Amino acid sequence: MAGGEAALGQHMETVTGNGQGAPAELDPRRWGTLSILCLSLLMVVVGNTALNVAIPTLVRDIKATDTQLQWIVDAYSLVFAGLLLTAGALGDRFGRKGALTIGLCIFGTGSFLAGISDTPNQLIVCRAIMGMGGAFVMPATLSILTNVFPVHERARAIAIWAGVAGAGGAIGPITSGFLLAHFHWGSVFFINLPLIAIALVGGKLLVPTSRDPNRLPLDPVGSLLTIVGLASLLYGIIEAPIKGWSDAHTIASFALAVVVLGEFAIWEWRNPHPMLDLNFFKRKRFTGGATAITLVFFGMFGMFFLITQYLQFVKGWTPLGAGVRLLPFAVVMMFTAPTSARIAERVGTKRTVALGLAIAAVGLFVASRLQVNSAYGLLVVAFAVMALGMAMTMPSSTASILSSLPMGKQGVGSAVNDTTRELGGALGVAVLGSIFATRYTSALGxxxxxxxxxxxxxxxxxxxxxxxxxxxxxxxxxxxxxxxxxxFVHGQSMAFLLAAGVALAASFLIWRIMPMHLSYDYEAIQEALDGDEELAEELRELGAFEGAEGADEAVDNGHDGRGRGERRGVGAGSVDR
Known part of the structure; x- marks a missing residue:
């Protein structure tokens, strides 16, 4: 329905705004808070991509081997993805502002040490330290955002956050290319230090403290299992294109991931206070949002992995020249992402996400038409269309995940959102890279x-x-x-066609599984309604409980509808100003 989500948001602000049944007080600092959160986010995202164009310089200056180069790049992603869920849960438990501050300090320490490293092994360790810091920063930025902004502004704020996250992937190579052209390679890391100082001071002044009001016990066993399981899974994905999918190391890594993550699922299901409640995955909005993010980043990371090589090796541009030519993607992403919230308000989340994935598929198809002598304009079209698809998919998918969870669990929800990005991106590079390598080798003759x-x-x-x-x-x-x-172009074309097919299939899948409009934490609703059947029925008609299994029963019968006999994360969270 046109304007359905906007109307629903206004109702929800009245019902659950402050967790006490009264509208939430608007924080006049909230847009300044968002700027600090986006700056922190940008450093983490850029840190994951900026080093790619510095590889030739590292080979020359610190004599890094191919294996060392791989780990200089991948150590960041491996530690980052492995720690995300644990870091998000710790932020929920002890305070998200504290998690952000600690993460920035760790990230800054790693950046400084990386800049003064003089051996490849030292740089690998420093990159791992940066990944550890990033794992605390990224989920904290999103969970703080959802606590600071009222419901009717939250979708727009998330869209801006998602636009920065998406554009950061293109900004990283541009920044690195410029720094490498004028300064020592350590400047790629030193540039983070003044930005971190700004973020720390701004965070002290503008970022409020928030945490799960229930202060449930920690889940150290679950944390350990996720770290080992996710790290093993990502390690296997990273190694597969290099050593082969049938290599003993690859198989062992995937086998360990299956065993450990399976044990994690069993442990969380039996644990009365789990780090990640697996019942969240029964909520179609949560699962649909996570699926959409995974698959759209599958295409995006795979595309950038190949396009950066295309620009430098096939077209012959320098690292800086190649980075500058990625700029159209970042520009379109940053300017169109904020508008996706208004589109979702008018046509619904499901239509917005499904259409975004379909548009991304078109962008990947256009990229598959690139040839050795293609004009740069064709690549600009591919970037613009792909960025538009990303801009429509990411914000609504992220909002879908977070709106389906209690406010007290926003840290874990943010970590799930970020983990799906990392796993989808790693899979995109691994799978599309393998398809490319096979076709490239065959075409060489x-x-x-x-x-x-x-x-x-x-x-x-x-x-x-x-x-x-x-x-x-x-x-x-x-x-x-x-x-x-x-x-190369032949292999790239085949890889992009596969990515386009995956994005199109994802569009149809989201159309089938995702509810039309945003749903909200029905536990908080049930507590706030206090028997107001007329308002409960009005919220049902607006779709507040759509896609949340047992939600109607929770309101009618006074329990959470999940068969656990207990309520978790009731309320809208707490914000200490």
Missing amino acids: SLSHLPKAAQEAARSSVGGAIEVGHRIGGAAGTEFVNTAKHA
Whole structure:
């Protein structure tokens, strides 16, 4: 219904605004708070992508091997993804402002030490420290946001947050390219230090403290299981394209992840105070939002993984030039993401997310048409369409996840949102990278006329093939370089077509499983209604309980409808000003 979510938001603000049945007091600092949260978020997202363009410099300056380069990049993601759920739960329990502050300090320490590192192994450790800090920062930014903004403004604030998160992936290479062109490679890390100082001071002045009012016991066993399970899963995903999907190390990593995460599910199901209540996954809005984010980041990360190589190796641009040419994606993302909240208010969350995924599929299809001699304009179109799809998908999916949970569990909900991003992105790079590598190697044709070392170099990457061609020299070398570039484009095209198919399938899936409009924490509603059957019926008609199993029964019968006999996270959370 047109304006359905806006009307629902106004009703919900009245019913559950402060957890006591009265409208929440508007914090006049909330937009300043959002700017500090977005600055903190941007550093974490950029930290995950900025180093990619610095790889050639690291090879030259600190003599990093291929294996060390891989871990310099991946150590951040591995620790970051493994700690997200635990960090989000700790923020809920002890305070999200404290989690943000601690995370920024850890991130800053890692950045400083990384900038003064003089060996690859030192840099790997420092990147892991940065990932640890990022794991505390990212869920804290989103959970603080949901506590600071009232319901009728929350979707817009989340859209701005999502726009910054999406644009950060493109801003990272641009920033790094500029710094590497003018300063020592350590500047890629030192640039974080003044920004962290601003975020810490701004956080002290503008960010309120919030936490789960119920202060439930910690779940150390669940935390340990998630760290080991998620780290094992991500390790397997990272290693699979390099060592092969059938390699013993890859299989062992996936097997360990299955066993440990299975044990985590059993433990959480039996635990009266779980870190992550698995009943959340029964809520279609929660599961639908997580699915959409996973699959759209599958396409986005896979696209950037290949496009950055296309720009440098096939088109011949410098790291800075390649980074600048990613700018259209960031610009479209940042300007269109805030408008997605208004679209969702008019047509509903389900339609917005499903349409966003379909548009992303079109953008990936356009990218699959890129050829060796394609004009840059075609890539701009692909970036613009893909960014528009991302801008429609991300904010509404994130709002869908968070609106389905109690306010006291926003830290864990934010961590789930962030974990799905990381896993989807890692899967995109692994799966699409494997498809690309297979097609690229096949299109190269027979290399039997080359020495064995040259064959391995050419098959390993298009950069290696171009180097082999330059060593051959003459017309034969030029022809080999052209063959390698066309082979790259062929592999890239096949990978992007698969990504487009996944995004389109995700669009249909979301259309089937996601409720039309935002749902809200019915436990808080049930407590606030206090027997007001007329208002309860009005909220039902607006869709407040849509997609939340047992919600109507919870309001009618006075229990949570989940078969546990207890209520968790009742209320709208607490904000100490």
